[in-house]
Amino acid sequence: MLRLQKTARAKGFTLVELLVTVVIISIVIGIISPAFAHLYQRYKLLEQSRNAYSAINAARLHAIQSGHHVILCPTTDQVDCLPDWNLGLIIFDDFNNNKRHDRNEKVIFLLPGAEPWVKITYPRRYISFAGPGSTANFGSMVVCAPAMETDGISVIVISRPGRPRFGSDSNHNGLPEGGNGKDVNCGQTT
Template sequence: MKKAPNRVPPRSAGFTLLELLVTVSVLALIVGIGVPSFQDIIRRNRLTEQTNGLLSALALARSEATKRSGIVTVCPANDPEAPTACADDADWTANGLIVFSDNIGDRGTLDSDEDNPETNDVVVLHLAPASTQNITISTDRGMVSYDRDGALAQGTPSMEFALVPEGCRGDDGGRVVQLTTTGRARSQKSDCNGD
């Protein structure tokens, strides 16, 4: 009598339930760690972008004041589409920023005489759009004016801008832009209170 050979059933191609559960668990762990870190990176990049935009507007105003030998002002716009003056409050976030030649009339107002072809004054030198990054820019003043030497106009004391993102947490979640009486601006990390 012949014995039938032992046949091993063929192994199916695929994953076992245990292999699938281990793979899904590892993937869930990686996503759980990676997503919050990625959100922090996005928040920091948006904060850096907003800080650089403010620093650029301040640098432009200082440069133009020395180039034009006159007063140049940076302030929050009263209207994002057609600014005619600085905003009445010190909200530097809502309507964007304007940089303009401010030699004639009331400080902080775009006077019609300032668009004078003889002196090459241009009313609006720069209009930065309102922030869509959910970052609050706050300071205690409604405008910054530079004189022809590039310093803050008429003995204006030094000032600070606090930039704080929505949902800020931690000791280095915000930024502070410091502006000296000589007109120099610099940025540094701050806590979520702007300190």
């Protein structure tokens, strides 16, 4: 009589099982990756907003502590203030109040420029703080990502006493309000 012997079965996955697993993982990644990309952009936008807020606070605090005029402005050459707030920012003592960084004036802080997909607007070329921390350059700085629509807008309101605060959406329509109480859209300055 013939006896059938059991053959040892190889352990592991078949090619078909591996391909099905790869296809399922690819589909799941394809579904969730846009959500993660949106979360990442939202995080980076909030980071840009916090950096701008911190720079405003740092300039104001230095003006209060030193008693000097202090300027916060966008620049490419660390001398002239330019109107494009997406550039790198400089904070410096402005002893002669000429709104330019001269050789004898101390650089307090330099910040890198904004992400290329972020748009930062402010109605003036600089923010100047006097010795007591006040400013005549009050207004609303808008930090936004045009591709993100209403979810991608952050507003920093700078009051006449120089205190910054984040704008809020008090009427719950998805858009934050600027210092004048009106809704702010991406790229708009108030």
